[in-house]
Amino acid sequence: MFKKFSIILSIILMINNCSNKQDNSFTIDYEKYQLDNGLNVVLHEDHSDPLVAIATIVHVGSNREKPGRTGFAHFFEHMSFNDSENVPRGANRTMISELGGTRNGGTWSDGTMYYEVVPKDALEKLMWIDSDRLGYMINTVTEDALEREKQVVKNEKRERVDNQAYGHTDAIIRKALYPKDHPYNWTVIGELEDLQAATIEDVKEFYNKFYGPSNATLVVAGDINIEETKELVNKWFGEIKRSNEVEEPKVQLVTVNETNKLYYLDKFARLPEIRITFPTVQEFHEDSYALNTLGRLLADGKNSPLYKEIVEQRRLAPSTSASQNSYEIAGKFTIRVRGNSSVSLDTLYTAIMKGLENFDSNGVNEADLKRIKAKQETGFYNNISSALDKAFQLGIYNEFAGDPGFISKDVENIKNVTKEDVLRVFNKYIKGKNAIITSVVPETQPELILTGSKEAYIKEEEIVQDAEKEFDANANIEYEKTASIHDRSEPALGDLPLLKVPDVWQGKLSNGINIYGIEHNELPLVQFSLRIDGGQVLDPIDKIGTSVMLASILNEGTENKTPAELEEAIGLLGARISISSDLEALYVSGNTLSRNLEETVSLVIEMLTQPRWDSKAFDIVKSRRLTSIKQSKTRPQLVSINALRKQLYGQTHPRSFPVGGTIESVNQITMEDLKEHFYKYVSPKVAHIHIVGNINKQKAQNALKKLGDNWSGGQVNIPTISNVEIPPEPKLFFIDIPSAKQSAITIGKPIVQGSDPNHYKLQVVNNRLGAGSSARLFQTLRIEKGYTYGAYSNISENQFQSTFLAYGQVRSNVTLESLEIFRELIKDYSDTFEESDLEKTKNLLIKQNTRRFETLGNLLDMLDTMSRFQLTKSYIEEQQETLVKMNLDEIRGLANRYLNEKNMIYVVAGDAKTQLSQVKEFGYGEPILLDRDGNKDF
Structure with missing residues (x-):
């Protein structure tokens, strides 16, 4: 993955120790030292959650490359996630998620970063993996691995650049702003011809020049003991060979002589x-x-x-x-x-x-x-x-x-x-x-x-059928293992941290609103959300988008404040207040310093009870909504997903429309429609408040009291949404995206409601199919075949009928092959799911629970789930108990019943000129053509 990691340059008047005392400086406690091989090590001890994060920053970005070998820093990041001498094949990509963790990497113009977060019992295992990547991976590079990652990076470029609106703008600006020999003249992902020309010798040269410990910083942060961690760092990283010193890049400012x-x-x-x-x-x-x-x-x-x-x-x-x-x-x-x-x-x-x-x-x-x-x-x-x-x-x-x-x-x-x-x-x-x-x-x-x-000149890639070089992802690797002083075999896990669910308190305001809260004193912040049930479900069928536009206009001032004055009042508190709407609810979301909560709540009350209804703001909001809808049609995967939902749910179901409406529906919405919706449906009778952070129950209730005293409203009847029928047979639809370098594939079917006892069990069932980089879709379509940058599946969590989706964007000339792989993996999932898969799933999901309570956003999500589905405070423990009791027969039975491939709809959004004839061979009849709105008649 390539991205710019921004150093935070937005800090002022910091507060220490969660107090109201202001200080002119801020520090994060740390200890820094250097190993004999030159590796800089920074340790930060934080016992607030049973987690450990490791980040390795290597001082090499695209600015260290040379013309003709562009994109190498990013390409090497990809190569580094492959094999290494002492870690089993594929474990670098699969093991961390199976340990209950998450991992990724990123490259920008100036550097490369690798990072992971795991439960603290996996700290030493993580050090084993990371040290092997930094010091012991280069001997394992093969032609097959090289070719696979070339395909993966090409797919990444197609997905993020070639198949994206405005995707080439960065390249145009760089080439015009910087001279040809300037290190910023090319993009981070580089030129495809440079990538294709890369050899093993090039990779080794790049590694030997830039990937030594003296050109990197290792940070270990979280629930650690400093002295014990030092011993582990020395054990795993200390004997990595010292590298040659890397010269710091020199500043090269540029000028533009004429516009x-x-x-x-x-x-x-x-x-x-x-x-x-x-x-x-x-x-x-x-x-x-x-x-x-x-x-x-x-x-x-x-x-x-x-x-x-x-x-x-x-x-x-x-x-x-x-x-x-x-x-x-x-x-x-x-x-x-x-x-x-x-x-x-x-x-x-x-x-x-x-x-x-x-x-x-x-x-x-x-x-x-x-x-x-x-x-x-x-x-x-x-x-x-x-x-x-x-x-x-x-x-x-x-x-x-x-x-x-x-x-x-x-x-x-x-x-x-x-x-x-x-x-x-x-x-x-x-x-x-x-x-x-x-x-x-x-x-x-x-x-x-x-x-x-x-x-501007942009070299467009031409996708040619069967043009990509074949590779064997499972080919044997022969290499000479680097001598090591100590045993570099896989270390054991530590003690599994106990699941500690935060204490949840509940209360009620005078107008009947239920409050759910968690006190969390790590930072002097409070985060809250007010959910008002309804959302797009309440929109008239010919004016879908009313609730989203209403939310937008409620942000545009109050009776006593212009939009600019309201923004200034919020900003002067250092707060954020945002009103938005989705399929099922309207949300008022806020974030503020705990000392400013009462004043922030006062502004929320003003926004909810005294809308400005400004005609100029209405025109801006409507124009913005129409623009957003038009932009959404430039994203092939989203186009494919929206079309699938329309085919699954029909013409009158709320789920069949994109959130925010269509060009036709939004054009019909008037200010009077927004007012009618507001006075009819925005009521405390269907509202729930969730609040977390540096505030206790009593202070939170005192701060929110005015909301109970000053906001009233009538009863709201939220309609019951009937379940749609499951498709009796599979169907294949095609949307033409001319000149697309990738085809966006989406497969899906309706399943159970979010409140159904089987809903959580289906999330467990889906885990090994498509819930991450260690799951089958990703491993097959990206790691084994090199057809895509990523392929996944998930299950939505709706109060009405939820949806199973499998999706991915694949190289256009393997559209048919990818469809066949999706089909086979889904169709055979039940029969091929083994006890080992169940064990991995249970271990992974139980360990992931340790990461569910780290941030205020995590805690707010937990409370929102409780109130949406009327769950108890102990619902996470109850889910974990359900997980532990699940057996192989139950998993297979659920997969057969709910993930039956014969009940699924397929939608492909791609280049019809080159792919439609290929897709016809899929075997599900003549593909049904749709426009970008998912309509058949166009």
């Missing part, structure tokens, strides 16, 4: 997008802090000049964005606006320039600067809420700033940004400066391109 306008006609885009990119400075440069604040001031919030000019006044786009991206050796500042349908980018560019002109004239508003800084404190705590989050921060600061404690200096630098600093960097880097300006528009609308733009 360069480029365009790209995007086959997947439905909306026009413009980006204006300015060269700036590297990370930790003094100007980077002010540039970060400038981005927020320009575009973040209803008072920002770009939002006011583009969204509010001219109605050209649903939102605006401006941000500073500081990397290790250079930086860039980007303004991005994705316009409404058919908006000319000339018009949008003029509006952006006017917004910048307004900022130049009006300067920095002190209230906006204060709001941004207030939000940064809460944001910081939210971003260190888990052991893994802390490991990320400590490791990245150590590797890129030279000190895991640099966070204190970073805090100080952010806090010290003044409005004069912001104006200075605006004048230095943005105002009147040359830039790279990209226009990405739908392929059929070249008239929207910014005047004066030249076409």
Whole structure:
């Protein structure tokens, strides 16, 4: 996987020890030392949960590559998850999830990270796996493994770049902004021809040059004993051979001598997008802090000049964005606006320039600067809420700033940004400066391109049938094992931590709302959700999307506050309040410092009882909803899933429509519809409050009391949704996505309600089929065949009939083969499920329970599940007891009854020109053609 790991640069006025005493600095406790081989080690002890997180940060990203061998850092990350000398084949990918943990990796321009979280009994086993990857994997690399990962990375690029709207924009900007020999000239995933040309010798050269311990930081954070952990680190990592020193990359800032306008006609885009990119400075440069604040001031919030000019006044786009991206050796500042349908980018560019002109004239508003800084404190705590989050921060600061404690200096630098600093960097880097300006528009609308733009060159991959090189994923590996002082065989597990479910308290407000709460004092935060049952289930069938639009407009001010004033009031508290709606409920979600809870609740009451009903806001909300619907049609997997639901549930079931409606239904919704829905259905009679964090029952009830006293409403009758019939036979549908490099496959059927006793059992049944990277779908389609970046299955949890889905995006020229694999794995699942599978499933799910209570979000989910399905406080223990009692016959019986492949519907979204004729050979009759809305008649 490739991504940018952002060092948190949004921290201000930190609070220590969950008290109200303010301090000017913040530190995360740690101990740092270095092994004799040069490996930097950082340890953080946190006994709040029986978990351990390990992060290994290697100081090698795409900026260490050379032209002709681009994408190597990311490709090597993939290779590192394969075999190593002392860990059994495939265990690197399967064992951690079977231990109840989670793992992944990421590569960005400047570095690569590997990370895992496991129950603390698996700490030494994790060290065994991670140390083998860092020090003992290179001898096990084979041609077959090399070829498989080439296919996997290609599939990742197809899924995340080639088959995505605006997926090529980053590559266009990089090539225009940076010279050919600059390390940021190419994307992290690189060029496919470079990847295909990679040899084992190239891989070994890259490893020997960059993957030594002296070029890495190891962080162990969580429920550990420092001294015992030091012994384990020395045992497993200490004898890895010391590597040559790696020279630090030098800063290479760039300039743009003249503005360069480029365009790209995007086959997947439905909306026009413009980006204006300015060269700036590297990370930790003094100007980077002010540039970060400038981005927020320009575009973040209803008072920002770009939002006011583009969204509010001219109605050209649903939102605006401006941000500073500081990397290790250079930086860039980007303004991005994705316009409404058919908006000319000339018009949008003029509006952006006017917004910048307004900022130049009006300067920095002190209230906006204060709001941004207030939000940064809460944001910081939210971003260190888990052991893994802390490991990320400590490791990245150590590797890129030279000190895991640099966070204190970073805090100080952010806090010290003044409005004069912001104006200075605006004048230095943005105002009147040359830039790279990209226009990405739908392929059929070249008239929207910014005047004066030249076409950008993007090399499109051509998918040819049977063109990929074959490989044997199970081929024997012969290699010379590295000598080792101590036994590097698999260590035993420690003592399994006991399941400790948090204490849940319950209460009731004067208006009848039930409260569910958990006191959790690790951070000075409170998180809450108010669920009002109903949601899209209550929408008129011809006006689906009413509840989603209502939720949106409730965020747009109150009787006494304009949208901008409401946003400022929330922001000055460092709080977040968001109203949203899904299929079954409307949610008011909030996050705030515990000291500000009462004031935050007062704003919630105002939003719920005094809507503004502003006509201008209604137009913006409606335009934003229509834009979102159009964008959703550019995502093949989502198109495939939505079409399948329509075919499963028919034309009148709430599940047959996408959440938020269709173009046709939203166009019919009026302000009066929203008012009617609000007064009829938004009532405390169907509401439930969940609250977790640094607050006890008494204080929480006191803070929420006003909500009980000031909010009233009538009875709400939520309709009973009848179950639909199970398809009597399998059917195959096809949606044409012209020029798609991948086919999105979705398979599914209706199953039981979320409250059905069999629902949890079916989640257990599904686990080995598709619930992660160690399950059969992923292992077969990605690891064995190399057809996809990922394939999974899951079971939704609805109050009415839930859905089983299996899905994945596969290389287009293996669409038929992938369909056949999906079918065989599902069809044969019951017969091939063995006692060993049941043992793995039980072990995995029992151990995963230790990770269910770490963050405030985890705790809030637990309470929401309790109230939705009327479960007791001990429902997790009860589920675990159910799991332990399940036997092989029951698993097979449930699979035969509910996951019967002969009752499933198949939907493929792909390139009809090359794949439709192939798919006809699947054996389920002539594929039924659908449009992107899932309709047959088009």
